[in-house]
Amino acid sequence: MGDVSSVTNLGRSGVADWLMQRVSAYILALYTVVLLVFIIANPGLGYDAWAGLFSQTWMRIFTLMALLSIGAHAWIGLWTVTTDYMKSALPRFLVQAACGLTMFVYVVWGIQILWGF
Amino acid sequence: MNNKRPVNLDLSKFHFPLPAIISILHRVSGIIIFAGVAFMLYGLDLSLSGEEGYGHVSELLSGFFAKLIIWGILSALLYHLVAGTKHLLMDMGVGEELASGLLAAKVTLVIAIILIVLAGVWVWAM
Secondary structure, rough: OOHHOOOOOOOHHHHHHHHHHHHHHHHHHHHHHHHHHHHOOOOOOHHHHHHHHHHHHHHHHHHHHHHHHHHHHHHHHHHHHHHHHHHHHHHHHHHHHHHHHHHHHHHHHHHHHHHHO | OOOOOOOOOOOHHOOOOOHHHHHHHHHHHHHHHHHHHHHHHHHHHHHOOOOOHHHHHHOOOOOHHHHHHHHHHHHHHHHHHHHHHHHHHOOOOOOOOHHHHHHHHHHHHHHHHHHHHHHHHHHHOO
């Protein structure tokens, strides 16, 4: 582990990253199961029921929590993958920056969707 | 460093045990999901924009390529979920030995394949 690796990881320590990866994993697993069960349990789901679900405050908070979890979870995961396979610092930094920008866009876009309809 | 160390970095010549394949697929599926979020957010945005937008998403989902994309994202998501659950169980000390680790890898693969097939049936029945 060199210096370059340790300045780009999210939690600044492996243990913090490990914990964040677990907490976000539990949130994302729960969100995935809840949303899939809702869709499967409501065949022929119409706009009113769909928009009704996402207009509930708890669902908006839960969805934002899932989006922020995706941001942290994907950052830690992609950081691990890029530091494993990309040995050259500049290309690795550029790929990580592109991933970070994408995650930022996802979160802002998601907030706009959730509170904008 | 000893320069006479045997070096074999030809990945095609390595034999990967099943838990290693499960692990690399976990990474691949994670990258697919990361890209897939863009499709899911686009669908959510359109579906919540009104009756018309919702109808447009339903119409899109009746097309072959949209079904293929959704099935692909769902497959990656379901695989990642099952393989991730294995990780969480390993945190609790389940499946850490050689034999139990191999069994856990086999169970992960079987459950993931069943869920992916079911998801395919579901997507094409929609």
